[in-house]
Amino acid sequence: xTIKNSILKKPKISIIITFYNLGEYIxxxxxxxLQQEYTNWEIIIVNDGSxxxxxxxxxxxKHEKVKILNLKENCGQLxxxxxxxxxxxxxxxxxxxxxxxxxxxxLSTLLYIHLRNNVAFVSSACGExxxxxxxxxxxxxxxxxxxxxxxxxxxxxxxxxxxxxTYTIEQLNTRKAPFGSWEWNPSSSAMFRKTALDxxxxxxxxxFWKTGADKVVFSLAHLIGGSINTSxxxxxxxxxxxxxxxxxxxxxxxxxxxxxxxxxxxxWNKKLRLDTIxxxxxxxxxxxxxxxxxxxxxxxFRVIFCINAKICAKxxxxxxxxxxxx
Numbered sequence: 001x002t003i004k005n006s007i008l009k010k011p012k013i014s015i016i017i018t019f020y021n022l023g024e025y026i027x028x029x030x031x032x033x034l035q036q037e038y039t040n041w042e043i044i045i046v047n048d049g050s051x052x053x054x055x056x057x058x059x060x061x062k063h064e065k066v067k068i069l070n071l072k073e074n075c076g077q078l079x080x081x082x083x084x085x086x087x088x089x090x091x092x093x094x095x096x097x098x099x100x101x102x103x104x105x106x107l108s109t110l111l112y113i114h115l116r117n118n119v120a121f122v123s124s125a126c127g128e129x130x131x132x133x134x135x136x137x138x139x140x141x142x143x144x145x146x147x148x149x150x151x152x153x154x155x156x157x158x159x160x161x162x163x164x165x166t167y168t169i170e171q172l173n174t175r176k177a178p179f180g181s182w183e184w185n186p187s188s189s190a191m192f193r194k195t196a197l198d199x200x201x202x203x204x205x206x207x208f209w210k211t212g213a214d215k216v217v218f219s220l221a222h223l224i225g226g227s228i229n230t231s232x233x234x235x236x237x238x239x240x241x242x243x244x245x246x247x248x249x250x251x252x253x254x255x256x257x258x259x260x261x262x263x264x265x266x267x268w269n270k271k272l273r274l275d276t277i278x279x280x281x282x283x284x285x286x287x288x289x290x291x292x293x294x295x296x297x298x299x300x301f302r303v304i305f306c307i308n309a310k311i312c313a314k315x316x317x318x319x320x321x322x323x324x325x326x
Contacts, residue, residue, distance in 0.1 A: 010040040011115075013107055013191070014088035017096045018080045018213070020048040023057035025099040025238065028133065030061060032235075033096075038107035041065065045098075046084040049074035078213035079206045085197060093192045095217060099238045100188040101129065106234040110191035113169060113230055120196035120225030121218070122169075123184035124234035131240045138233070144183050145170055145231040167232035172222070179223055179276070179306040180269045187214040188235050196221045202283045204275050215268050220276070223299055276303050 015033060019026060026045075033043060043066040047058050058068060069083060081095055092111060096102070106124070113122045125143045128136040145168060177183040184190065199220050209216055221227070280287060280300045287296045 010038075011092055011111065012090035013038070013041040013092045013094060013111065014085075014090035014194070015041055015043045015094045015096055016081055016084035016088060017043060017045045017098050018048060018077050018084070019045055019050060019054075019058055019098040020074060020077075020080075021050045021054045022098040023050070023054040025240075026058060026061070028101055029096065029098050030063075030066070032102040032104075032106075034063075035104050036102065036107045037104050038111060041107060042088075042090060043067070044069065044084040044087050046080040047071060048076070048080040074210075076207055076210035076213070078203075078209035078216055081213055081217070082200060082206060085194075085200070088194065091194055093194050093197060095187045095190060095192070095214065097186070097188050099240065101133075101236040101238065102188070103234050103236065105232070107191075109167075109230070109232050109234050113228060113232075114191060114193065117169070117171065117228055118225075119171065119193075119228050120221040121190045121192040122228045122230060123189040123218075125229075125231050126185050126189060126235050126237045127233055129236045129238050131238070135236075136239065140185065140237055143185065143231075144229045147231055167230050169228050169230045172227045172229065174223065174226075174302050174306075177222060177227070179219060179303050180273055181306075182215070182218075184218055184227065184229060186237060187217075188237070190214075190218065192217075192221055193225070196225045199224055202279050202286070204279055204282070205271075208271060208275075212264075212268055216272060219272060223276075223302065273303060273306075 017026075017029065030043070033041070043063070045058060045061070045066065045068045047055055047068060047070045049071050050058065055070065059070070061068065067087060069087065071080060071083065075083075085093065092114065094107075094110075110122045110124060123144075125145060126140045127138050128140050130136050147168065172183055197217070200217065203216060203220065218227070277300070280296070280303065284296070287299075291299070
């Protein structure tokens with residue numbers, strides 16, 4: 001009898017890239033995925049109704065592991081991610097922004113952490129680049145774990161993305177990160193267990209989230225199965241004029257939120273909470289059957305009675321600023 005060297009199969013990772021008129025950056029994003037240390041992956045690019053020029057750029061991408069979905073009309077980031085999710089065949093899923101760049105250790109590091117822990121998703125730390133691919137920072141100002149600068153891949157002249165690094169992890173539950181709070185890095189930072197994303201199909205108003213879809217995806221996945229933050233720097237967040245938070249100013253170790261953006265965050269939180277409560281009530285039978293009655297009630301109460309201290313503080317600061325300016 002012949003015995004195989006290994007009977008274990010490597011988990012497959014589905015990388016869903018939501019794309020809308022970011023043709024100038026998509027090739028860098030794809031190239032960074034092709035350079036991954038871990039190779040069992042597929043790419044699903046969802047072209048969310050981009051204009052003709054940008055659609056042509058995307059459709060010129062040819063690779064046996066890349067699938068392109070061309071949507072006729074722009075349906076928004078959450079909706080396009082959900083459409084891509086239907087075609088995902090991996091056990092793990094990444095939600096990648098077309099303007100970001102993954103470091104070679106991205107898939108291998110996040111998958112390794114996943115397999116040693118049981119959470120819905122793992123979120124990595126990141127560095128920053130600008131429109132010209134210039135490295136702006138080794139330590140993104142919003143990184144939840146602050147020692148990330150020490151864990152940036154060793155920078156060498158001949159290979160700026162050398163992946164030798166050590167890192168820490170922090171496991172989060174709904175007490176450390178109440179529903180609606182934000183304790184992670186943006187979309188591209190995370191790798192999800194696909195089963196944790198099943199809850200998204202019940203979410204009632206996907207069309208509202210033209211941007212900020214990671215708010216919904218992270219919040220619901222965390223509610224279902226918790227999460228982990230790691231200080232490992234696995235990708236580069238790109239700052240440019242089309243960023244959703246383009247009006248936010250970062251100076252030194254301070255981030256000054258534009259008042260308009262604060263209002264957006266507050267509206268996102270109100271929308272997310274109301275929609276999620278409606279979702280749990282309208283699909284009560286499905287949730288009880290899937291999670292049992294006790295867990296159903298626990299999750300519902302965590303949504304209804306969550307207190308988001310950070311958002312409350314931002315609201316207070318906003319009103320205080322208005323009073324000072326009057």
